[in-house]
Amino acid sequence: MRVIVGITGGIAAYKAPQLVRLLKKQGHEVQCVATRHALEFVTPLTLETVSGNRLYSELFAPVNDHSTEHIALKDWGDIMVVAPATANCIGKLASGIADDALSTLLLAFSHKPLYLAPAMNTDMWEHPAVQQNLATLKARGVNIIAPAEGELACGATGAGRMAEPEDIASAIRNEKLGIRNLADESNNSSFLIPNSSLSKVLVTAGPTYEKIDSVRFIGNYSSGKMGFALAEALAAEGYGVELVTGPTACRAEHPNIHRTDVESAREMYEAATRLFPTCCAAILSAAVADYRPDHTADHKLKKQGDEGMTLTLVQNPDILATLGTMKQEGQRLVGFALETDDEEVNARRKLEKKNLDYIVLNSLRDKGAGFGVDTNRVTIIGRDGSRTETPLLSKADVAREIVRRCLQ
Ligand code: CTP
Numbered sequence: 575m576r577v578i579v580g581i582t583g584g585i586a587a588y589k590a591p592q593l594v595r596l597l598k599k600q601g602h603e604v605q606c607v608a609t610r611h612a613l614e615f616v617t618p619l620t621l622e623t624v625s626g627n628r629l630y631s632e633l634f635a636p637v638n639d640h641s642t643e644h645i646a647l648k649d650w651g652d653i654m655v656v657a658p659a660t661a662n663c664i665g666k667l668a669s670g671i672a673d674d675a676l677s678t679l680l681l682a683f684s685h686k687p688l689y690l691a692p693a694m695n696t697d698m699w700e701h702p703a704v705q706q707n708l709a710t711l712k713a714r715g716v717n718i719i720a721p722a723e724g725e726l727a728c729g730a731t732g733a734g735r736m737a738e739p740e741d742i743a744s745a746i747r748n749e750k751l752g753i754r755n756l757a758d759e760s761n762n763s764s765f766l767i768p769n770s771s772l773s774k775v776l777v778t779a780g781p782t783y784e785k786i787d788s789v790r791f792i793g794n795y796s797s798g799k800m801g802f803a804l805a806e807a808l809a810a811e812g813y814g815v816e817l818v819t820g821p822t823a824c825r826a827e828h829p830n831i832h833r834t835d836v837e838s839a840r841e842m843y844e845a846a847t848r849l850f851p852t853c854c855a856a857i858l859s860a861a862v863a864d865y866r867p868d869h870t871a872d873h874k875l876k877k878q879g880d881e882g883m884t885l886t887l888v889q890n891p892d893i894l895a896t897l898g899t900m901k902q903e904g905q906r907l908v909g910f911a912l913e914t915d916d917e918e919v920n921a922r923r924k925l926e927k928k929n930l931d932y933i934v935l936n937s938l939r940d941k942g943a944g945f946g947v948d949t950n951r952v953t954i955i956g957r958d959g960s961r962t963e964t965p966l967l968s969k970a971d972v973a974r975e976i977v978r979r980c981l982q
Contacts, residue, residue: 577602577746578647578683580656580676581621582663583611585727586693586736590616593657593739594624596812600747601982605647607631607676609663633675644675648682653749656680657719658693658736661704667716668707687749691719691742696732719745740812744773747982748854775813775981776853777805778846778860778893780820782839786885787871795945796861798822800910803973804857805831811977816853818845820860839863839890846893847900855906855981858894859934861945866890898929908932908980912944921955932956932980942966954979 577597581590590612594604606621607630618629630647656663656676663677667690672678680688690711698704699721708718719742722735737745779801783791802824805817809828817826818834820842826833834849836842839862850856865887875883894909901907909930911921917935925933935953942949943966950972954962962979964972 575602575652575746576650577604578651578654578679579604579606579625580654580659580663580680581606581608581612581616582656582658582660582676583609583614584658584660584693584736585615586658587612587615589736589739590657591620591624593655593742594621596739596743597746598624598626600743600811601978602746603627605630605650607647607679609674609676611660630679631675633678644679644682647679648686651683651686653687653689653746654680654683655689655691655742655746657689657691657739657742659690661692661694661698661701664690664692664704664707664711668710687717688715689717689719689742689745689749691737692721692734693736694721694734695726695728696730696734699732699734717745717749744812748773773813774816774853775808776816776818776846776849776856777801777808778818778842778856778858778862779805779824780822781861782820782842782863782890783837784839784863784866784890785837785870786867787873787875789874792863792865792867792887793821794861794863796820796822797945798824799948799969800950800973801859802826803969804859804976807970807973807977808857808981811981813981816849818842818849818860839866839893843891843893843896847896850897850900850905851902854904855908856897857908857976857980858897859910860893861912862890862893864890892928894930895928901929906931906981908934908976910934910936912936912938914938918953918955921953925955925957930957932976934976934980940966952976956980 579594581587597604604625605627606625621629666677667680672681719737723733724735725731726735780798781794781796783793785791805815805826808815809830815831817831834845836845868886868888897907907930911924911933913920921933921935933955937943937951940951943951949966950969951966952964964975
Protein backbone atom coordinates (compact mmCIF):
# COMPACT_ATOMS: atom_id res chain seq x y z
CA MET A 575 0.00 0.00 0.00
CA ARG A 576 0.96 3.66 -0.21
CA VAL A 577 1.05 4.89 3.36
CA ILE A 578 1.16 8.55 4.38
CA VAL A 579 2.75 9.01 7.80
CA GLY A 580 1.79 12.29 9.47
CA ILE A 581 3.98 13.48 12.33
CA THR A 582 3.01 16.18 14.79
CA GLY A 583 4.99 18.00 17.47
CA GLY A 584 5.30 15.71 20.48
CA ILE A 585 8.33 14.01 21.96
CA ALA A 586 7.12 10.67 20.54
CA ALA A 587 7.98 12.08 17.09
CA TYR A 588 11.41 10.57 17.65
CA LYS A 589 9.77 7.16 17.14
CA ALA A 590 8.33 8.12 13.72
CA PRO A 591 11.44 7.05 11.73
CA GLN A 592 11.19 3.60 13.33
CA LEU A 593 7.52 3.37 12.28
CA VAL A 594 8.45 4.39 8.72
CA ARG A 595 11.20 1.76 8.66
CA LEU A 596 8.76 -0.96 9.81
CA LEU A 597 6.16 0.04 7.21
CA LYS A 598 8.79 -0.06 4.47
CA LYS A 599 9.82 -3.49 5.69
CA GLN A 600 6.20 -4.62 5.35
CA GLY A 601 6.52 -3.67 1.68
CA HIS A 602 4.62 -0.35 1.72
CA GLU A 603 5.62 2.87 -0.01
CA VAL A 604 5.80 5.66 2.54
CA GLN A 605 5.47 9.43 2.30
CA CYS A 606 6.03 11.57 5.41
CA VAL A 607 4.17 14.76 6.20
CA ALA A 608 5.34 16.66 9.28
CA THR A 609 4.21 19.79 11.06
CA ARG A 610 6.76 22.51 11.81
CA HIS A 611 6.65 21.56 15.49
CA ALA A 612 7.34 17.92 14.65
CA LEU A 613 10.55 19.03 12.97
CA GLU A 614 11.77 20.32 16.37
CA PHE A 615 11.98 16.62 17.37
CA VAL A 616 12.95 14.82 14.16
CA THR A 617 14.88 16.10 11.16
CA PRO A 618 13.68 16.25 7.53
CA LEU A 619 16.86 14.43 6.51
CA THR A 620 16.04 11.45 8.76
CA LEU A 621 12.44 11.20 7.50
CA GLU A 622 13.47 11.54 3.86
CA THR A 623 16.21 8.96 4.26
CA VAL A 624 14.05 6.30 5.93
CA SER A 625 11.03 6.87 3.68
CA GLY A 626 13.01 7.29 0.47
CA ASN A 627 10.65 10.16 -0.42
CA ARG A 628 10.69 13.94 -0.11
CA LEU A 629 9.17 15.28 3.08
CA TYR A 630 6.05 17.39 2.76
CA SER A 631 5.74 20.02 5.49
CA GLU A 632 5.10 23.45 3.99
CA LEU A 633 1.69 24.24 2.55
CA PHE A 634 3.05 26.97 0.33
CA ALA A 635 6.38 25.48 -0.69
CA PRO A 636 7.09 25.65 -4.43
CA VAL A 637 5.47 22.74 -6.25
CA ASN A 638 8.19 20.34 -7.41
CA ASP A 639 8.13 18.02 -10.39
CA HIS A 640 6.37 15.14 -8.68
CA SER A 641 3.84 17.55 -7.16
CA THR A 642 3.46 16.70 -3.49
CA GLU A 643 0.85 19.35 -2.73
CA HIS A 644 -1.98 18.11 -0.53
CA ILE A 645 -4.51 17.13 -3.18
CA ALA A 646 -1.99 15.13 -5.17
CA LEU A 647 -0.91 13.45 -1.95
CA LYS A 648 -4.43 12.51 -0.86
CA ASP A 649 -4.94 10.87 -4.26
CA TRP A 650 -1.59 9.07 -3.92
CA GLY A 651 -2.15 7.56 -0.47
CA ASP A 652 -4.17 4.41 0.26
CA ILE A 653 -4.07 4.91 4.01
CA MET A 654 -2.84 7.55 6.43
CA VAL A 655 -1.53 7.30 9.95
CA VAL A 656 -0.63 10.20 12.23
CA ALA A 657 1.93 9.19 14.85
CA PRO A 658 2.22 10.90 17.17
CA ALA A 659 -1.10 12.74 17.05
CA THR A 660 -1.04 15.61 19.56
CA ALA A 661 -4.09 17.00 21.36
CA ASN A 662 -3.79 20.01 19.05
CA CYS A 663 -3.86 17.87 15.88
CA ILE A 664 -6.85 15.86 17.19
CA GLY A 665 -8.69 19.05 18.10
CA LYS A 666 -8.07 20.66 14.73
CA LEU A 667 -9.25 17.60 12.80
CA ALA A 668 -12.38 17.25 14.95
CA SER A 669 -13.20 20.92 14.28
CA GLY A 670 -12.28 20.94 10.60
CA ILE A 671 -9.39 23.38 10.91
CA ALA A 672 -6.86 23.33 8.09
CA ASP A 673 -4.05 25.78 8.79
CA ASP A 674 -0.92 23.89 7.77
CA ALA A 675 0.18 21.18 5.34
CA LEU A 676 -0.76 18.22 7.55
CA SER A 677 -4.15 19.45 8.79
CA THR A 678 -5.10 20.46 5.23
CA LEU A 679 -4.19 17.02 3.94
CA LEU A 680 -6.11 15.38 6.81
CA LEU A 681 -9.29 17.20 5.82
CA ALA A 682 -8.80 16.25 2.18
CA PHE A 683 -8.11 12.62 3.13
CA SER A 684 -11.65 11.97 4.28
CA HIS A 685 -12.69 8.94 2.25
CA LYS A 686 -9.82 6.59 3.01
CA PRO A 687 -8.69 4.73 6.14
CA LEU A 688 -7.16 7.06 8.70
CA TYR A 689 -5.38 6.04 11.89
CA LEU A 690 -4.33 8.32 14.74
CA ALA A 691 -1.85 7.29 17.43
CA PRO A 692 -2.36 9.91 20.15
CA ALA A 693 0.49 10.88 22.47
CA MET A 694 0.25 13.41 25.26
CA ASN A 695 0.42 13.98 29.00
CA THR A 696 -2.18 12.02 31.03
CA ASP A 697 -4.10 15.11 32.17
CA MET A 698 -4.35 16.29 28.57
CA TRP A 699 -5.45 12.81 27.42
CA GLU A 700 -8.15 12.69 30.08
CA HIS A 701 -9.39 16.24 29.40
CA PRO A 702 -13.07 16.17 28.37
CA ALA A 703 -12.31 18.29 25.31
CA VAL A 704 -9.78 15.77 24.02
CA GLN A 705 -12.04 12.79 24.77
CA GLN A 706 -14.96 14.54 23.06
CA ASN A 707 -12.82 15.26 20.00
CA LEU A 708 -11.75 11.61 19.89
CA ALA A 709 -15.37 10.45 20.13
CA THR A 710 -16.28 12.83 17.28
CA LEU A 711 -13.48 11.44 15.12
CA LYS A 712 -14.37 7.84 15.97
CA ALA A 713 -17.97 8.47 14.99
CA ARG A 714 -16.64 9.68 11.63
CA GLY A 715 -14.80 6.40 11.13
CA VAL A 716 -11.30 7.48 12.20
CA ASN A 717 -9.36 4.67 13.88
CA ILE A 718 -7.75 5.63 17.16
CA ILE A 719 -4.84 3.47 18.30
CA ALA A 720 -5.06 3.57 22.09
CA PRO A 721 -2.03 5.04 23.83
CA ALA A 722 -0.27 2.91 26.41
CA GLU A 723 -0.04 3.52 30.13
CA GLY A 724 3.41 4.07 31.56
CA GLU A 725 6.11 6.58 32.27
CA LEU A 726 5.75 9.70 30.14
CA ALA A 727 8.48 12.01 28.92
CA CYS A 728 7.26 14.70 31.34
CA GLY A 729 7.99 12.40 34.31
CA ALA A 730 4.33 11.63 35.07
CA THR A 731 2.96 8.09 34.95
CA GLY A 732 -0.38 7.24 33.32
CA ALA A 733 -2.17 6.92 29.99
CA GLY A 734 -0.89 8.96 27.07
CA ARG A 735 2.29 7.28 25.86
CA MET A 736 2.12 6.65 22.13
CA ALA A 737 1.57 3.01 21.11
CA GLU A 738 4.84 1.36 20.07
CA PRO A 739 5.78 1.64 16.37
CA GLU A 740 5.50 -2.18 16.06
CA ASP A 741 1.88 -2.01 17.25
CA ILE A 742 1.03 0.87 14.91
CA ALA A 743 2.61 -1.01 11.98
CA SER A 744 0.60 -4.05 13.03
CA ALA A 745 -2.65 -2.01 12.93
CA ILE A 746 -1.79 -0.96 9.36
CA ARG A 747 -1.13 -4.58 8.44
CA ASN A 748 -4.48 -5.58 9.93
CA GLU A 749 -6.16 -2.88 7.86
CA LYS A 750 -4.66 -4.47 4.76
CA LEU A 751 -5.92 -7.85 5.88
CA GLY A 752 -9.35 -6.33 6.56
CA ILE A 753 -9.15 -6.91 10.32
CA ARG A 754 -10.41 -4.52 12.96
CA ASN A 755 -9.63 -5.28 16.57
CA LEU A 756 -11.65 -3.03 18.81
CA ALA A 757 -11.83 -3.57 22.53
CA ASP A 758 -15.57 -3.76 22.21
CA GLU A 759 -17.29 -3.25 18.86
CA SER A 760 -20.53 -2.24 20.55
CA ASN A 761 -18.88 0.51 22.58
CA ASN A 762 -18.66 3.59 20.46
CA SER A 763 -15.77 5.07 22.43
CA SER A 764 -13.55 2.00 22.14
CA PHE A 765 -10.11 2.35 20.57
CA LEU A 766 -7.97 -0.01 18.61
CA ILE A 767 -5.98 -2.13 21.00
CA PRO A 768 -2.30 -2.29 20.16
CA ASN A 769 -0.49 -5.61 20.21
CA SER A 770 -3.70 -7.37 19.30
CA SER A 771 -4.04 -11.11 19.31
CA LEU A 772 -5.31 -10.77 15.76
CA SER A 773 -1.75 -10.21 14.58
CA LYS A 774 -1.00 -13.82 15.41
CA VAL A 775 -0.41 -16.46 12.77
CA LEU A 776 -0.99 -20.17 13.28
CA VAL A 777 1.68 -22.46 11.82
CA THR A 778 1.60 -26.25 11.80
CA ALA A 779 4.88 -28.10 11.40
CA GLY A 780 6.53 -31.50 11.38
CA PRO A 781 5.10 -34.98 11.00
CA THR A 782 2.37 -36.65 13.03
CA TYR A 783 2.84 -40.02 14.70
CA GLU A 784 -0.11 -42.40 14.68
CA LYS A 785 0.26 -45.03 17.36
CA ILE A 786 0.07 -48.74 16.56
CA ASP A 787 0.93 -49.92 20.05
CA SER A 788 2.89 -48.69 23.04
CA VAL A 789 6.22 -48.69 21.13
CA ARG A 790 5.39 -48.34 17.42
CA PHE A 791 3.79 -45.72 15.24
CA ILE A 792 3.09 -44.75 11.62
CA GLY A 793 4.99 -41.59 10.75
CA ASN A 794 6.71 -39.84 7.88
CA TYR A 795 10.07 -38.23 7.09
CA SER A 796 9.04 -34.60 7.73
CA SER A 797 11.73 -32.84 9.83
CA GLY A 798 9.68 -29.76 10.72
CA LYS A 799 12.36 -27.47 9.25
CA MET A 800 10.03 -25.67 6.82
CA GLY A 801 7.41 -24.96 9.50
CA PHE A 802 9.99 -23.71 11.99
CA ALA A 803 11.55 -21.50 9.32
CA LEU A 804 8.07 -20.05 8.68
CA ALA A 805 7.56 -19.41 12.40
CA GLU A 806 10.92 -17.61 12.63
CA ALA A 807 10.21 -15.54 9.48
CA LEU A 808 6.80 -14.50 10.81
CA ALA A 809 8.18 -13.61 14.25
CA ALA A 810 10.94 -11.52 12.63
CA GLU A 811 8.17 -9.59 10.82
CA GLY A 812 6.52 -8.77 14.15
CA TYR A 813 3.76 -11.40 14.13
CA GLY A 814 2.95 -13.49 17.16
CA VAL A 815 3.16 -17.14 16.16
CA GLU A 816 1.13 -20.08 17.44
CA LEU A 817 3.35 -22.96 16.36
CA VAL A 818 1.68 -26.35 16.60
CA THR A 819 4.24 -29.02 15.89
CA GLY A 820 4.50 -32.76 15.66
CA PRO A 821 7.58 -34.59 16.99
CA THR A 822 10.74 -32.81 15.78
CA ALA A 823 14.30 -31.97 16.78
CA CYS A 824 13.79 -28.34 15.63
CA ARG A 825 13.88 -25.50 18.10
CA ALA A 826 12.03 -22.19 18.00
CA GLU A 827 14.25 -19.37 19.26
CA HIS A 828 12.18 -16.20 18.85
CA PRO A 829 10.28 -14.95 21.93
CA ASN A 830 7.18 -14.19 19.78
CA ILE A 831 6.76 -17.90 19.06
CA HIS A 832 4.41 -19.85 21.30
CA ARG A 833 4.92 -23.58 20.78
CA THR A 834 2.37 -26.35 21.31
CA ASP A 835 3.73 -29.89 20.98
CA VAL A 836 1.42 -32.59 19.68
CA GLU A 837 1.90 -36.13 18.48
CA SER A 838 -1.07 -37.34 16.45
CA ALA A 839 -3.16 -35.77 13.70
CA ARG A 840 -6.13 -35.64 16.05
CA GLU A 841 -4.12 -33.71 18.66
CA MET A 842 -2.92 -31.32 15.95
CA TYR A 843 -6.52 -30.91 14.76
CA GLU A 844 -7.69 -30.08 18.30
CA ALA A 845 -4.93 -27.45 18.84
CA ALA A 846 -5.27 -25.88 15.37
CA THR A 847 -9.06 -25.52 15.46
CA ARG A 848 -8.84 -24.04 18.98
CA LEU A 849 -6.18 -21.47 18.00
CA PHE A 850 -7.29 -20.46 14.49
CA PRO A 851 -10.09 -18.09 15.65
CA THR A 852 -7.47 -16.05 17.58
CA CYS A 853 -5.23 -15.63 14.52
CA CYS A 854 -5.32 -13.47 11.39
CA ALA A 855 -3.85 -16.25 9.27
CA ALA A 856 -2.77 -19.87 9.26
CA ILE A 857 -0.01 -21.58 7.30
CA LEU A 858 -0.28 -25.35 7.45
CA SER A 859 3.02 -26.93 6.54
CA ALA A 860 2.73 -30.08 8.67
CA ALA A 861 2.89 -33.48 6.98
CA VAL A 862 -0.24 -34.83 8.61
CA ALA A 863 -0.90 -38.56 8.41
CA ASP A 864 -4.07 -39.05 6.39
CA TYR A 865 -4.80 -42.33 8.20
CA ARG A 866 -4.31 -43.87 11.64
CA PRO A 867 -4.70 -47.44 12.95
CA ASP A 868 -8.31 -48.01 13.93
CA HIS A 869 -7.11 -49.41 17.21
CA THR A 870 -4.06 -48.67 19.42
CA ALA A 871 -2.84 -51.56 21.58
CA ASP A 872 -1.84 -50.43 25.06
CA HIS A 873 0.90 -53.08 25.17
CA LYS A 874 3.64 -54.12 22.73
CA LEU A 875 2.08 -56.35 20.07
CA LYS A 876 3.70 -59.78 19.72
CA LYS A 877 4.85 -61.28 16.44
CA GLN A 878 2.01 -62.96 14.55
CA GLY A 879 4.20 -65.57 12.86
CA ASP A 880 4.01 -66.56 9.21
CA GLU A 881 0.41 -65.44 8.82
CA GLY A 882 1.63 -61.82 8.76
CA MET A 883 -0.25 -58.96 10.28
CA THR A 884 -2.96 -56.67 8.98
CA LEU A 885 -3.49 -53.14 10.23
CA THR A 886 -6.82 -51.49 9.55
CA LEU A 887 -6.50 -47.75 9.02
CA VAL A 888 -9.18 -45.11 9.43
CA GLN A 889 -9.09 -41.60 8.05
CA ASN A 890 -7.84 -38.65 10.13
CA PRO A 891 -9.65 -35.32 10.12
CA ASP A 892 -8.38 -32.90 7.45
CA ILE A 893 -7.15 -29.91 9.46
CA LEU A 894 -6.66 -27.64 6.47
CA ALA A 895 -10.12 -28.34 5.04
CA THR A 896 -11.68 -27.76 8.48
CA LEU A 897 -9.94 -24.38 8.86
CA GLY A 898 -11.22 -23.58 5.35
CA THR A 899 -14.79 -23.98 6.61
CA MET A 900 -14.05 -21.95 9.77
CA LYS A 901 -12.33 -19.08 7.92
CA GLN A 902 -13.80 -15.64 8.59
CA GLU A 903 -13.57 -12.56 6.40
CA GLY A 904 -10.07 -11.11 6.67
CA GLN A 905 -8.43 -14.35 7.74
CA ARG A 906 -5.90 -15.88 5.34
CA LEU A 907 -5.37 -19.57 4.91
CA VAL A 908 -2.28 -21.05 3.29
CA GLY A 909 -1.79 -24.75 2.63
CA PHE A 910 1.03 -26.87 1.27
CA ALA A 911 0.80 -29.50 -1.42
CA LEU A 912 3.09 -32.31 -2.37
CA GLU A 913 2.11 -33.73 -5.72
CA THR A 914 3.68 -36.23 -8.06
CA ASP A 915 1.39 -35.98 -11.11
CA ASP A 916 -0.29 -32.97 -12.70
CA GLU A 917 1.26 -30.90 -9.91
CA GLU A 918 -0.26 -27.48 -10.62
CA VAL A 919 -3.67 -28.74 -11.70
CA ASN A 920 -3.98 -30.76 -8.48
CA ALA A 921 -2.65 -27.89 -6.35
CA ARG A 922 -5.20 -25.46 -7.82
CA ARG A 923 -7.95 -28.00 -7.24
CA LYS A 924 -6.88 -28.28 -3.57
CA LEU A 925 -6.83 -24.47 -3.30
CA GLU A 926 -10.47 -24.32 -4.38
CA LYS A 927 -11.69 -27.38 -2.54
CA LYS A 928 -10.21 -26.40 0.84
CA ASN A 929 -11.11 -22.69 0.51
CA LEU A 930 -7.47 -21.53 0.63
CA ASP A 931 -6.02 -18.14 -0.28
CA TYR A 932 -2.65 -19.57 -1.29
CA ILE A 933 -1.17 -22.99 -1.83
CA VAL A 934 2.55 -23.68 -1.69
CA LEU A 935 3.51 -26.44 -4.07
CA ASN A 936 6.60 -28.36 -3.00
CA SER A 937 8.81 -29.48 -5.81
CA LEU A 938 9.66 -33.13 -5.89
CA ARG A 939 11.87 -32.72 -8.92
CA ASP A 940 14.80 -31.21 -7.01
CA LYS A 941 17.28 -33.18 -5.01
CA GLY A 942 17.71 -30.27 -2.62
CA ALA A 943 13.99 -29.86 -1.93
CA GLY A 944 11.61 -31.66 0.38
CA PHE A 945 11.97 -33.65 3.59
CA GLY A 946 14.96 -33.32 5.89
CA VAL A 947 17.15 -31.00 3.78
CA ASP A 948 17.86 -27.33 4.50
CA THR A 949 16.78 -26.09 1.08
CA ASN A 950 13.52 -26.01 -0.82
CA ARG A 951 12.02 -24.91 -4.10
CA VAL A 952 8.34 -24.01 -4.20
CA THR A 953 5.66 -22.51 -6.40
CA ILE A 954 3.23 -20.21 -4.57
CA ILE A 955 -0.19 -20.15 -6.24
CA GLY A 956 -2.78 -17.58 -5.18
CA ARG A 957 -6.56 -17.58 -5.44
CA ASP A 958 -6.05 -14.13 -6.98
CA GLY A 959 -4.33 -15.79 -9.97
CA SER A 960 -0.81 -14.98 -8.80
CA ARG A 961 1.97 -17.51 -9.31
CA THR A 962 5.52 -17.24 -7.94
CA GLU A 963 8.18 -19.84 -8.54
CA THR A 964 11.24 -19.67 -6.29
CA PRO A 965 14.66 -21.00 -7.21
CA LEU A 966 16.29 -23.53 -4.88
CA LEU A 967 16.74 -21.47 -1.70
CA SER A 968 17.43 -22.04 1.98
CA LYS A 969 14.22 -22.90 3.86
CA ALA A 970 14.66 -19.59 5.74
CA ASP A 971 14.59 -17.68 2.43
CA VAL A 972 11.65 -19.72 1.12
CA ALA A 973 9.80 -18.95 4.38
CA ARG A 974 10.43 -15.21 3.98
CA GLU A 975 9.13 -15.38 0.40
CA ILE A 976 5.99 -17.24 1.52
CA VAL A 977 5.33 -14.65 4.25
CA ARG A 978 5.91 -11.81 1.79
CA ARG A 979 3.66 -13.27 -0.92
CA CYS A 980 0.86 -14.67 1.21
CA LEU A 981 0.50 -12.22 4.11
CA GLN A 982 1.51 -8.81 2.82
N1 CTP B 1 -3.33 -31.46 5.80
C1 CTP B 1 -4.05 -31.29 6.96
N2 CTP B 1 -4.68 -32.33 7.55
C2 CTP B 1 -4.64 -33.56 7.00
C3 CTP B 1 -3.92 -33.75 5.80
C4 CTP B 1 -3.27 -32.68 5.22
O1 CTP B 1 -4.08 -30.17 7.48
N3 CTP B 1 -5.26 -34.57 7.61
C5 CTP B 1 -2.70 -30.31 5.16
C6 CTP B 1 -1.20 -30.29 5.12
O2 CTP B 1 -0.63 -29.66 6.24
C7 CTP B 1 -0.92 -29.51 3.85
C8 CTP B 1 -2.12 -29.82 2.96
O3 CTP B 1 -3.12 -30.34 3.84
O4 CTP B 1 -0.97 -28.11 4.09
C9 CTP B 1 -1.90 -30.78 1.83
O5 CTP B 1 -1.67 -32.06 2.22
P1 CTP B 1 -1.53 -33.22 1.10
O6 CTP B 1 -1.18 -34.48 1.82
O7 CTP B 1 -0.68 -32.79 -0.03
O8 CTP B 1 -2.97 -33.29 0.50
P2 CTP B 1 -4.25 -34.02 0.93
O9 CTP B 1 -5.30 -33.03 1.16
O10 CTP B 1 -3.98 -34.99 2.03
O11 CTP B 1 -4.66 -34.77 -0.41
P3 CTP B 1 -4.00 -36.00 -1.14
O12 CTP B 1 -3.21 -36.78 -0.14
O13 CTP B 1 -5.17 -36.71 -1.66
O14 CTP B 1 -3.16 -35.41 -2.22
